[in-house]
Structures are given as C-alpha cells and as structure tokens.
Amino acid sequence: xxxxxxxxxxxxxxxGRTYAQEAGIRLADTxxxxxxxxxxxxxxxARIRSSIAVATSRALADAGLRDARSMAQSGRQERxxxxxxxxxxxxxxxxxxxxxxxxxxxxxxWGGDLRRLRKQADGDLTALRRQLQRxxxxxxxGADIFLxxxxxxxxxxxxxxxxxxxxxxxxxxxxxDEAALSRLAEDKGPAAFAAALVRAALDxxxxxxYRRQAV
Numbered sequence: 411x412x413x414x415x416x417x418x419x420x421x422x423x424x425x426g427r428t429y430a431q432e433a434g435i436r437l438a439d440t441x442x443x444x445x446x447x448x449x450x451x452x453x454x455x456a457r458i459r460s461s462i463a464v465a466t467s468r469a470l471a472d473a474g475l476r477d478a479r480s481m482a483q484s485g486r487q488e489r490x491x492x493x494x495x496x497x498x499x500x501x502x503x504x505x506x507x508x509x510x511x512x513x514x515x516x517x518x519x520w521g522g523d524l525r526r527l528r529k530q531a532d533g534d535l536t537a538l539r540r541q542l543q544r545x546x547x548x549x550x551x552g553a554d555i556f557l558x559x560x561x562x563x564x565x566x567x568x569x570x571x572x573x574x575x576x577x578x579x580x581x582x583x584x585x586x587d588e589a590a591l592s593r594l595a596e597d598k599g600p601a602a603f604a605a606a607l608v609r610a611a612l613d614x615x616x617x618x619x620y621r622r623q624a625v
Contacts, residue, residue, distance in 0.1 A: 413583070414583065414584055414585075414594075416623070417582050417583065417584065417620050417621060417623075418584070418594065418598065418603075420620050420623055421582065421606045421607075421610065421620050422598060422602065422603065422606055425605070425606040425609045425610070425616075426598075426599070426602040426603070426605075426606050427602055427605065427606075428559055428562075428601050428602055428605045429450060429454060429460065429463075429464060429555070429559060429605055430443075430446075430447050430450060430559050432464045433446070433450050433464045433467040433468055433471075434467075434468055434471070435447055435450065435467070437559065437560070437562065437563060438563065439525060439563045439564070440525075441477060441478075441522060441523045441524065441525070442476055442477045444523075444524040444525065444560065445476070445477050445478050445481075445516070445522070445524060446467065446471060446476060446477075447556060447559050447560060448512075448516075448524060448542075448545065448548065448556055449467060449470060449481075449509065450463065450464070450467040450555075450559075451548060451552045451553075451555040451556035451559065452505070452508065452509070452512070452545070452547040452548050452552050453466050453467055453498065453505070454552070454555050455547070455548065455549060455551040455552035455555060456500075456501050456505070458498065458500060458501065460612070462496065462497045462498055463498070465496045465497055465498075466492075466493055466495075466496025466497060466498040467496070468496065469492050469493070469495040469496035469498075470489075470492045470493070470496070470509075472492075472495075473488065473491075473492040473495075475488075475489065475492060475509075477522060478513040478514075478516040478517050478522035479513070479517060479522055481509055481510065481512075481513035482510060482513035482514045482517055484510070486506050486507065486510060487506075489505075489506035489509055489510060490502050490503060490506045493505055493506060504547075505547060507546075508546040508547035509547070511546045512545040512546045512547060512548065515544065515545060515546070516545065519544075527541055527542070528564060533566045535557075535566070535567060538557070538567075539553045539554075539557065542556060542557075554570075554572040554573075554574065557570045557572075558570050558572065558575070558601060558604045558605065558608070559601055559605075560601070561600050561601050561604070562599065562600065562601040562602075568600040568601075569591075569592045569600040569603075569604070570600070570604060571588055571591055571592065571604065574607075574608050574611050575591075575604050575607045575608060575611070576588075576591070576607075577611040578606075578607030578608055578609070578610035578611035578612075578617065579591055579607055579610075581610050581611060581614060581617035581618070581621070582607070582610050582617050582620060582621055583621050584607075
C-alpha cells in the first residue's frame with residue numbers, strides 16, 4: 411500500500427469526523443442543523459480551542475438556542491450565560507451580540523432558512539461565500555469552516571479545500587495540488603476528510619505521528 415494511502419486510512423480511522431458531528435449536530439439540509447452549523451462555524455473561527463467551541467455549541471443548543479428565531483428572541487445575558495457554560499468566556503460579550511445580530515439578519519434576509527441563501531447563490535461558490543460573510547462574526551475563516559462542513563449535503567460545494575485543509579495535507583506529506591487532493595477526497599467523504607486534514611493542520615505533532623506510521 412502506498413505511504414500516502416496509509417496516512418489517509420490511519421488519519422480517517424482516528425480523525426475522520428466533522429466538527430458538526432462532535433457538536434452533536436445531525437447535519438441535514440433543513441433549517442435547524444444548518445443554522446447550528448453556522449453558529450458552530452462562528453465559534454470555531456475565533457482564536458480558541460476547537461474543543462471549547464464544540465462544547466459551547468452544545469451549551470447553546472441545551473439552552474434552546476437551536477434556530478435563528480430562538481436566538482434572535484433570546485436575551486443577551488441568556489446568550490452570555492450559555493457561552494460561559496461552554497467555556498467560551500474570552501469572547502462571550504462580543505459573541506453574544508454577534509449571535510443576536512446574526513440571527514436577526516438570517517431571519518430578515520432568508521426567513522431563518524439558509525437553504526434560501528444557497529438558492530440565491532445558484533451554484534456560484536464565490537457568491538455563496540460572500541453572502542455568508544454578511545453574518546456578523548462569520549468572516550472568511552468562518553465561511554470556510556461552514557462550507558467545509560456542509561459540503562456533504564451541498565454537493566455543488568464539494569470538494570471544499572481551503573488553505574487550512576491544504577496546510578494539513580502538507581504536514582501529512584499529501585498532495586497540495588487542488589486537483590490531486592480533490593481526487594483523494596472523492597471517495598473518502600469530503601467533509602470528514604477535510605475536517606481530518608484541518609486537525610492535522612492545527613496539531614503538528616499529531617500530523618507528524620501519522621506520517622511516521624506510514625513509513
């Protein structure tokens with residue numbers, strides 16, 4: 411078995427899960443899981459450990475803040491408290507404000523349903539990415555995270571290979587060329603494959619370990 415294939419198989423065996431799965435989101439092309447994934451993407455885009463972002467996503471859901479309407483109707487302190495229970499204390503005040511404003515924007519522009527945003531983009535990935543960045547707290551990094559996560563259910567997005575994915579591939583000794591990496595992703599489940607590569611990008615020691623195992 412070629413070394414690169416061994417790296418991929420080991421990586422996916424241990425890291426082949428999306429961040430939405432970690433957060434307990436059963437991702438489907440319906441309003442609530444799409445919104446929860448958007449919120450998770452906002453949380454993950456800050457300079458904070460992914461484990462805290464995932465825990466905070468769960469805390470917001472446990473508080474009943476699972477869709478744009480419930481988030482928009484919640485009190486700011488309610489959001490701050492939920493963020494704190496998840497461990498998201500460094501950015502809690504700012505993020506609480508952004509979550510409220512973002513939820514209201516999603517209600518006003520797309521009726522709380524991100525499928526309408528997708529329909530507006532009409533297969534244009536650049537337009538989709540640009541529209542996502544209108545949501546407060548969801549900059550270029552957050553838009554990349556969201557698109558990586560939803561590519562399993564929005565096939566026009568796949569394979570979504572942003573710079574963080576490519577960085578992970580580099581650390582693992584995998585092809586950095588988009589076409590070659592896309593071919594590797596084709597039968598692996600693109601969202602899980604991308605998330606695994608991101609974990610390699612974020613953890614150099616882990617990536618080196620997988621690379622050594624394949625030698």
